[in-house]
Amino acid sequence: MFEIPILDANDSLTEVELDGVTYFLRLSWNSEAELWVLSIENAYNELIVAGIAVVPDTPLLGAYRHLAVPAGELVARAPDRRDAISRTALPSGVVSLMYIEADEVADG
Secondary structure (H helix, E strand, O other), X not given: OEEEXXXXXOEEEEEEEEOOEEEEEEEEEEOOOOEEEEEEEEOOOOEEEEEEEOOEOOOOOHHHOXXXXXXXXXXXXXXXXXXXXXXXXXXXXXXXXXXXXXXXXXXX
């Protein structure tokens, strides 16, 4: 399991290697709904999935296993057990976007 750093911007694109595969994670702040939204692209910048609401302490990829999403799991860890993630909580690290590798998901 490891943390994915998030830029302090309303919209960011981060290249990450997850279980040996390159992905681009786009995090966008939706000011109207007051939540972070995740999109995932492959190494060729082809959209795999978009519009995933980032909810604290909830697995984000389970409903999208029929798509070419990462083999592991993405979770926004909130140690303070909050119900929502503010605009500043994710980039500041108060809430951490964590990737749980596929072998850890299978074991746990």
